[in-house]
Amino acid sequence: MLTTRYVPGAPNWVDLGTPDTQAAAEFYGELFGWVFRSAGPEAGGYGMFTLDGATVAAVGPLTEEAATSAWTLYFTTADADATAKAVEQAGGQIRSGPYDVFTAGRTAGLTDPTGAEFAVWQPGGTKGLDAVTDPGTLCWTELHSTDPARAKDFYASVFDWDAQESPMEGFTYTVVSPTGAGAEAAHGGIMPVAENLVAAGTPSGWRPYFEVADADAAAATTGARGGSVIMPPEEIPGVGRSAVLADPFGALFAVITSAPAAA
Numbered sequence: 001m002l003t004t005r006y007v008p009g010a011p012n013w014v015d016l017g018t019p020d021t022q023a024a025a026e027f028y029g030e031l032f033g034w035v036f037r038s039a040g041p042e043a044g045g046y047g048m049f050t051l052d053g054a055t056v057a058a059v060g061p062l063t064e065e066a067a068t069s070a071w072t073l074y075f076t077t078a079d080a081d082a083t084a085k086a087v088e089q090a091g092g093q094i095r096s097g098p099y100d101v102f103t104a105g106r107t108a109g110l111t112d113p114t115g116a117e118f119a120v121w122q123p124g125g126t127k128g129l130d131a132v133t134d135p136g137t138l139c140w141t142e143l144h145s146t147d148p149a150r151a152k153d154f155y156a157s158v159f160d161w162d163a164q165e166s167p168m169e170g171f172t173y174t175v176v177s178p179t180g181a182g183a184e185a186a187h188g189g190i191m192p193v194a195e196n197l198v199a200a201g202t203p204s205g206w207r208p209y210f211e212v213a214d215a216d217a218a219a220a221t222t223g224a225r226g227g228s229v230i231m232p233p234e235e236i237p238g239v240g241r242s243a244v245l246a247d248p249f250g251a252l253f254a255v256i257t258s259a260p261a262a263a
Helices: 021-032 080-089 148-159 195-199 215-224
Strands: 011-018 035-038 047-051 054-061 070-076 093-101 105-111 117-123 138-145 162-168 171-177 188-192 205-211 228-236 240-246 252-258
Touching (some): 011 117, 021 035, 021 047, 021 215, 070 205, 070 252, 080 093, 080 105, 080 117, 080 148, 117 205, 138 148, 138 252, 148 171, 148 188, 215 228, 215 240, 215 252
Parallel strands (some): 011 054, 138 188
Antiparallel strands (some): 035 047, 093 105, 162 171, 171 188
């Protein structure tokens, strides 16, 4: 489960790159009740999504050449420069940085060897998101990889994640958590991209999950507000009811109404 105790390797930030921040703010405002708060004129259009005053995500204009609208997950590091070097040594790439974000922290945009983009955040004045796992906030991270075995080796090398494999129908789902934190601190999963989608050119990618009170209502709102329902709501036994969605500009994300914790 995600927490705001941001130990090394744990997700601590998520932001959206979009061609229209105002339209995105309106869409996610309707969907999750988020309110956009600008980070100021010096931030180049970047700002925070807040819920009940707490920062739960962020949004900004597209800055990388040929970039398309997408959510980016950030993982905690004590040293962004060292992590960037470790990424290169493990076969990944540095897309941007490392660089300081005023006094908030230090970051780098990275890509794993299978093509999935992510970032790291070295906390300064900003440790991370103010709230997670509650309705309307980030609750899970999931890597869909064209080469799960290579991806698992890469992230083990870079973040030293603990991994637990769970056989599923036709594939293996790997649950990951910060080293030594225990299964209750699991923050994400790694699974293969289906072979037919690989053949069709679907790339590897990280997908954020946001907790919602009603996955069916979230899917309906997404469709009504110009987004797309990529995978309609379905029940995952023992996990919850989940749907894969895309906003009006094509950024993929998922929602889930988590099953009640076992007594």
